[in-house]
Amino acid sequence: MDNPCPNWLADSCWDNITELDKLTNFHGIMTSFEQYPRDWHVWFTSPEPENAPLPGEWENSCNELQRMVIVRSLRSDRVSFCATSFIVNNLGAKFVEPPVLDMKQVVDDSTTRSPLIFVLSPGVDPTSGLLQLAEQCSMAHRFHALSLGQGQAPIATRMIKEGVKEGNWVFLANCHLSLSWMPQLDKLVEQLQVEEPHSDFRLWLSSSPHPDFPISILQVGIKMTTEPPKGLKANMKRLYQLITEPQFARCTKPSKYKKLLFALCFFHSLLIERKKFLMLGWNIVYGFNDSDFE
Numbered sequence: 001m002d003n004p005c006p007n008w009l010a011d012s013c014w015d016n017i018t019e020l021d022k023l024t025n026f027h028g029i030m031t032s033f034e035q036y037p038r039d040w041h042v043w044f045t046s047p048e049p050e051n052a053p054l055p056g057e058w059e060n061s062c063n064e065l066q067r068m069v070i071v072r073s074l075r076s077d078r079v080s081f082c083a084t085s086f087i088v089n090n091l092g093a094k095f096v097e098p099p100v101l102d103m104k105q106v107v108d109d110s111t112t113r114s115p116l117i118f119v120l121s122p123g124v125d126p127t128s129g130l131l132q133l134a135e136q137c138s139m140a141h142r143f144h145a146l147s148l149g150q151g152q153a154p155i156a157t158r159m160i161k162e163g164v165k166e167g168n169w170v171f172l173a174n175c176h177l178s179l180s181w182m183p184q185l186d187k188l189v190e191q192l193q194v195e196e197p198h199s200d201f202r203l204w205l206s207s208s209p210h211p212d213f214p215i216s217i218l219q220v221g222i223k224m225t226t227e228p229p230k231g232l233k234a235n236m237k238r239l240y241q242l243i244t245e246p247q248f249a250r251c252t253k254p255s256k257y258k259k260l261l262f263a264l265c266f267f268h269s270l271l272i273e274r275k276k277f278l279m280l281g282w283n284i285v286y287g288f289n290d291s292d293f294e
Contacts, residue, residue, distance in 0.1 A: 006033065008041055009074075016073035025066060032056050049075045050082040064089065098229055100241045103133045106222060112197040115189055115221035118206035120174075125290045126206060126224075127173065129242055134169055139200070145171040148178035156181070160188050160203065167198030175207035186214040193220070235269035239293065268293045 005014035021030045032055060033040050039055035046052040050071050053059045062070065068082045084096050110116055118126045127145065134143040144159050146152060156172050163170040175182065189203070205221070207213055229235050243261075251257035271288040274281035 006037055006041070009044065013074050020069070020073050026069075029058070029070075032058060044074055048078070048081070050078050050085060097234060100229075100238050101224060103129060103224075104136065106224065107133065107137065107202065110202065110222055112199060112201045113192045113220070115203045115205050115217060117218065117221045117223045118204070119223055119225050120176075120206055120208045121225065127171075128290055128294060130171060130204060132242070132244060139169050142166070142168045142200070143171070144168050145173065147173045148175055148181070150178075153178060153181040153184065157184065157188065163201050163203070164192070164195065164197040167200030169200075169202045169204065171204040171206075173206045175205055175213065176210045179210065179212045182212065182214050182217075186216055189214075189217050189220065230273075232266070232269045232273055235272055236265050239265045239268060242290065264293075 005011055017030060017033065020026045021028070036055040043049055043052050043055055050067070054062060054067065054070065058070070064086055068079070068086060071082045072079050087095050106116060120126075130145075131140070131143065134140045144163065146156055146159060148156060156178075159168075159170050159172075162168060172185075175185070192203070205217070229238055248258075248261075268288065271292075275285060275288065278285060
């Protein structure tokens with residue numbers, strides 16, 4: 001074999017390099033592996049190959065996109081990091097940092113006929129944020145919440161009908177726990193399209209993703225994800241977004257209080273971030289949601 005695969009490189013990676021060598025801009029890369037086997041091995045085993053210099057002349061001859069192609073051929077596990085860096089360098093950091101959900105803006109953009117749907121994910125509970133929003137909008141006295149489950153369907157139906165007449169905010173949590181009632185909820189939402197609900201009425205729903213959740217409700221509703229942001233910085237920004245101005249300034253010793261608050265936010269964000277390591281992060285995986293932070 002003219003160009004044998006190095007013993008540290010998987011056959012599939014060598015096949016990728018063989019195909020890559022056929023492209024004009026990458027012609028000669030197989031020869032480079034023969035000339036600089038030790039340098040390529042150092043690059044290949046680097047924890048961050050996307051930031052490590054390429055061996056030989058490839059460091060100067062490859063642009064950012066071509067470097068990404070080499071990373072994809074040899075270290076596919078680092079492609080997402082490489083792509084993120086490419087987007088930041090060419091478009092800006094704001095395109096890779098998810099914005100903090102502004103529920104006040106969501107309410108302003110909503111109508112009485114459109115349910116506002118939280119798509120739940122582990123570690124985040126929208127209830128506290130929704131309560132704060134109700135206070136902010138002077139709707140705390142007309143905010144009615146119910147966690148769905150066995151035997152709650154009649155109460156939920158009554159709450160929606162009363163809310164339509166009186167202009168209440170109705171929050172039905174955990175719809176995935178009451179799937180048998182979802183067709184009835186679908187009819188109630190359909191009825192909103194032909195009725196004239198009170199101008200203050202809003203229907204809030206939360207549910208984990210489930211194939212039996214009515215598609216028609218998703219189509220007419222405003223959908224929001226509650227997935228925790230990735231990274232310490234993004235998680236801390238989200239936590240600070242949940243803290244109101246009175247909560248931030250309520251202590252008589254503001255200097256010490258704000259330092260302690262920062263430490264608590266950092267600690268909670270760290271707990272959430274470690275979950276991605278599963279059993280390496282924690283012996284027993286636990287949600288660490290907003291209720292724990294509070």
